[in-house]
Amino acid sequence: MREVAFIKQNKEKWLSFEKAIFNNRFKDPDDLASQYVHLINDLAYAQTYYPKSKVIKYLNQLAAKAFQKIYRTKRQDTNRFVTFWKVEVPLIVYQYRRYVAYAFILFLSFVAIGVISAANDDAFIRLILGDDYVNKTLENIQNGDPVAIYKSGSNWGSFIGITLNNLYVGIRSFIYGVFGGLGTAWVLLQNGIMLGAFQYMFQAEGVLWESIRGIWIHGAMEIFAIVVEGAAGLVLGASILFPKTLSRKESFKIGVKDGVKILISTFPFTFAAGFLEGFVTRYSNAMPHFLSVGIILLTLGIISYYYLIYPKTVYKKLQKAYATL
Template identity: 25%
Template sequence: MTDIVIDDRIDMNTTVNVAATQNDTLRSARFRIEREAHWRRLDELVTRAEKGGTMVLSYDEVRDLSAGYRQAMNSLSVARDISLDRALIGYLESLGARAYLVVYAPQESLGGLTTRLLTHGIPQAVRRSALPLFIGFLALILGAVAGYKLCVNDSSWLYTFVPPEMADQRTPDASADYLRSTIYGDERHGSEKLAAFSTFLFSHNTSIVILIFALGIFLSVPSFVLTFYNGLMLGAFFAMFDQKGLGYDVFAWLSIHGVTELAAIAIACAGGARLGLAVLLPGLRSRREALRHQAHDAIKLAILAALMLVVAALIEGFLRQLVQDPTQRLIIGWGMGAFWASWLLFAGRENKTLHGPLQ
């Protein structure tokens, strides 16, 4: 008797489960039938946009795409709430994800992204980095002043600050005529030797920029020290020429490429400083969140520094040898500085008059 009762209960539970499953299936089928036309239309529009971009869609189709995306997400929410079958939920999740990418992801080519980076991204990142830029340029200037003062008082400091391969026989013991020949590249300094020296400087500065930026995460201290050291070399180098009466000449020689090159080093330091300040002063964010937030602008500063190094290398490899007049060198060097400053200060600014009241 007991076995019969148990069997009856099992049969009843099975019947209930089957009925519930059939009911869920019918409900899912009814839910699908009522909305399936909208999903198919959305699927068609998304497929076309994935293949050719939203540019292939007409105005009405773009409007249908946006409306269809909202309807699909609403259907997905309802399907989850009433626990419809998992196959339907999975289909709506996939369709919603694809539609989201088409509706909200940037539909730009590589050229468009590069243009936006140059016209808005980098200049705006620079203007948001006043304190890190101040740190970078301060480190460079302090190093240059310290290197100059030390070498004016004791010229042997040059051997400490400037590596032998960079000095290239330009030492305090060299004559003024020899030092002058290194500035203007006469017969004792052929184009091959100057080109080799330019290549060395570019390789050296590129390595320094990468190190300065990467080490900034350690509370900015290594970035500051490396930038300060580059300033020491610059100051010591200038002091040696200045003591031989060649201050104006070497200043012009350094300016034609150095305005861009040294600014790149300071900007790389600023990028590293942004990372370091995120770790040191995260504010209300966690350090991980602050680092992720600051990395967006820091990477843009690193890209800018790399771009400036490429330009400096081109100037150093060609114009510095072709242009021998010191005044022209100054005009080119500081003209490039004015170009960088005007681009970074004014590009990508919003025209507020477009958003203001009509006059």
């Protein structure tokens, strides 16, 4: 799109937002949050395609003033990177919190299916995990080290390989959302059933606790991130199936933008999980129980806070700011 067309298409929206934010014309905090996120989207688009344009300065100033007015701060860092993680992603996650819930419900349901299937069919675990993996794990259990498979390879090799694989799973989960969310559900199905069968195998062998305190050192962030990536895919699918008052094309564009931002937000957690799997999980047997459990609770607490608690905190700040406008 040419710059002139971009400005013409969005000019009225920007002017409307500018008037609304300074004349207290928003009907509710949801509207304010949505308009702010759209403004940030336009700023990012302009920075990408019109890097020397004066419109970037205008949008940046408007975004900065809007942020300062919303949060009532005398001085506030309006750096694009900081704003993305501190405000933009949390507001988007809160806006699509239903889809995060749907993703968790789907995933946990699939985990339950994996557990039940494994408990009622001796061949199911081998069907899902493969004979080689099962045989190797059973051998490790007999040797007194249930999670020995995570100690193979070098630290850096494991970290890089595992991280790339997890990024691939997350990106695929999001992209498959284009099939009305069914592709995303399929990825969640595969991973959920695999996890259920995997954990039941350790339960059946009487080493569930040993597996938990080892595998979940990295698994807490890894699995949580996969579910959130699934939520991003469901957002994409819903934008196609349920455009509401927007055209399907416009709804899809918004779904792509918001879904990609949710997806990107999981990448630091995916890298952290890969690092833990490559450098920490392999030493789980040598750790005192309180340390391994502490790492699990810490990693789960961090990612849970960012996606389940912090978005509501940011939104409440927005509500409070709106109430005093």
